[in-house]
Amino acid sequence: MSALQITEFGQIKRADLRFGDLTVLVGPQATGKSITLQLLKLMVDTGAVQEELRRYGMDWGGKLPEFLDLYFGEGMRSLWRGGKTAVEWNGKPVDMVALAKRKKRTEDEELFFIPAQRVLALRDGWPRPFTDYAPGDPFAVREFSEKLRGLVEREFKADSLFPQEGRLKKPFRDLLERDVFSSFKLRKDRFRSQKRLVLGVGDDGDSLPYMVWSAGQREFVPLLLGFYWLMPPTKVARRAAIEWVVIEELEMGLHPRAISVVILMIFELMRRGYRVCLSTHSPQVLECVWALRHLKENHAKPEDLLRVFDVPGSFGMAAVAKSALAKDVRVFYFDRATETTRDITGLNPDEGVGDGDGWGGLAEFSDRVSEAVSRVMANRMPA
Amino acid sequence: MSNMFKAAVGSTTVLSGAFCAGLGAVRPADRARINAARPRALRGSVDLDATLKKLLPTDSRWDYGVGLAESKAERVFWIEVHPATERGAAEVEAKLEWLKAWLREHAPALNALERTFVWIASGAVGISPKSSIRRRLATMGLSFSGGHLRLP
Numbered sequence: 394m395s396a397l398q399i400t401e402f403g404q405i406k407r408a409d410l411r412f413g414d415l416t417v418l419v420g421p422q423a424t425g426k427s428i429t430l431q432l433l434k435l436m437v438d439t440g441a442v443q444e445e446l447r448r449y450g451m452d453w454g455g456k457l458p459e460f461l462d463l464y465f466g467e468g469m470r471s472l473w474r475g476g477k478t479a480v481e482w483n484g485k486p487v488d489m490v491a492l493a494k495r496k497k498r499t500e501d502e503e504l505f506f507i508p509a510q511r512v513l514a515l516r517d518g519w520p521r522p523f524t525d526y527a528p529g530d531p532f533a534v535r536e537f538s539e540k541l542r543g544l545v546e547r548e549f550k551a552d553s554l555f556p557q558e559g560r561l562k563k564p565f566r567d568l569l570e571r572d573v574f575s576s577f578k579l580r581k582d583r584f585r586s587q588k589r590l591v592l593g594v595g596d597d598g599d600s601l602p603y604m605v606w607s608a609g610q611r612e613f614v615p616l617l618l619g620f621y622w623l624m625p626p627t628k629v630a631r632r633a634a635i636e637w638v639v640i641e642e643l644e645m646g647l648h649p650r651a652i653s654v655v656i657l658m659i660f661e662l663m664r665r666g667y668r669v670c671l672s673t674h675s676p677q678v679l680e681c682v683w684a685l686r687h688l689k690e691n692h693a694k695p696e697d698l699l700r701v702f703d704v705p706g707s708f709g710m711a712a713v714a715k716s717a718l719a720k721d722v723r724v725f726y727f728d729r730a731t732e733t734t735r736d737i738t739g740l741n742p743d744e745g746v747g748d749g750d751g752w753g754g755l756a757e758f759s760d761r762v763s764e765a766v767s768r769v770m771a772n773r774m775p776a
Numbered sequence: 777m778s779n780m781f782k783a784a785v786g787s788t789t790v791l792s793g794a795f796c797a798g799l800g801a802v803r804p805a806d807r808a809r810i811n812a813a814r815p816r817a818l819r820g821s822v823d824l825d826a827t828l829k830k831l832l833p834t835d836s837r838w839d840y841g842v843g844l845a846e847s848k849a850e851r852v853f854w855i856e857v858h859p860a861t862e863r864g865a866a867e868v869e870a871k872l873e874w875l876k877a878w879l880r881e882h883a884p885a886l887n888a889l890e891r892t893f894v895w896i897a898s899g900a901v902g903i904s905p906k907s908s909i910r911r912r913l914a915t916m917g918l919s920f921s922g923g924h925l926r927l928p
Contacts, residue, residue, distance in 0.1 A: 676905075677906075683904060687902065742899070759906050759910070762911075763911060763919065763920065764914075767916075768919065770916065770917035771893050771917030771918070772917070772918075
């Protein structure tokens with residue numbers, strides 16, 4: 394099992410994470426979830442990250458502070474607290490100072506990162522190249538953006554991006570049509586000589602450019618392209634050597650129905666053999682994990698899990714659900730009060746976790762609402 | 777020290793002899809699920825289910841009433857220990873309806889006290905904290921406390 398231990402790094406005093414097939418990080422803002430996921434990327438892909446930075450002319454002189462500023466973003470050298478900071482990857486101490494020195498690329502990239510700032514990946518409806526960003530912008534955002542650019546420019550010869558038969562199975566296309574795109578089609582287009590992505594109604598309908606898309610559509614399209622990147626149109630289930638997928642805040646801008654579809658698509662990634670790590674502020678994600686755990690423990694059938702998502706148990710979807718029920722899922726809470734992490738995989742409502750409930754604070758508001766209403770209703774309504 | 781709860785139980789004919797000090801009326805297995813932050817504030821307890829079993833054998837009887845002193849008054853915690861499943865929720869809902877009707881018709885003194893209706897899960901919790909079941913029960917005045925209840 395892969396494990397990451399972090400001591401005195403940024404806002405984290407101590408983090409101890411053991412990754413499952415699906416790992417979910419929850420906790421209040423600015424408790425270190427994103428830093429942890431970016432650090433995971435660095436641990437898995439040190440050589441590939443440095444190679445990418447070099448390819449675009451970045452030079453950090455082998456110095457750790459400069460490297461941290463380049464990789465995590467401007468000003469992030471302050472994450473490092475000298476001798477106090479320690480990182481262990483799979484039980485072995487990592488010498489970060491030595492890591493920052495130029496390292497030859499020895500292995501292919503293994504982790505694909507979909508950052509929270511994914512909406513920045515499109516400008517005027519077209520993915521931005523790596524060099525379009527400022528040197529102080531986080532590597533994860535720049536790299537994601539560049540990968541989408543490569544995908545759209547090189548891999549999609551036809552103009553239609555959604556629906557797209559080669560990448561997603563029909564049940565997923567149907568769900569996306571029902572819960573995200575409605576009757577809209579996503580396609581490549583040209584405005585004068587500028588390439589762009591547009592939403593259109595029907596094959597010959599009016600084109601809606603990026604600036605008139607809804608906030609949810611602007612959030613979802615980069616996410617969809619990320620999924621496309623991970624689902625090559627071949628019989629090979631996974632992209633090259635990629636083993637890990639990180640998705641930050643998958644819920645951003647999405648209606649709960651769309652969130653459900655994205656969770657099912659994550660199950661599909663897991664079925665393909667990817668290990669997925671999420672950070673989330675969505676109680677719905679934890680509800681799914683909670684359901685998954687209870688259904689798994691009670692030997693539920695795939696159709697029981699699909700019932701959670703209100704989808705028919707077609708053959709393809711049943712396989713996705715069956716695979717999800719066999720996976721190892723873990724949940725970690727980033728506690729602001731103690732600046733440590735806690736394994737809350739059990740999601741037991743009885744086990745409070747500091748400034749929240751057993752769900753890492755994501756259900757405490759619901760609990761308070763129910764409590765307040767029941768208290769008043771017990772005494773005010775005619776008995 | 778006044779004890780409105782004890783007096784109210786005493787004035788309820790069918791509960792004659794049912795009053796116990798502290799959490800004495802609560803069965804040991806259920807008592808393990810209840811923790812009183814201020815044990816000296818406990819004003820006694822009554823086991824409705826056992827006391828009314830002979831009189832009302834087929835009714836959906838509620839489990840317990842526990843009196844607790846608050847800063848200005850006394851509050852009765854009406855406690856039901858029951859499986860926390862969707863089916864269990866329907867059963868608890870029926871029990872709550874029964875309790876309200878019973879208080880209204882047979883125990884006006886208890887009915888006049890401030891109260892909190894609480895459902896403690898008797899096993900693993902099978903209802904999500906975000907569930908609409910909990911919201912529906914809340915509108916009926918029922919609070920769900922998970923596997924344990926901490927009396928304030």
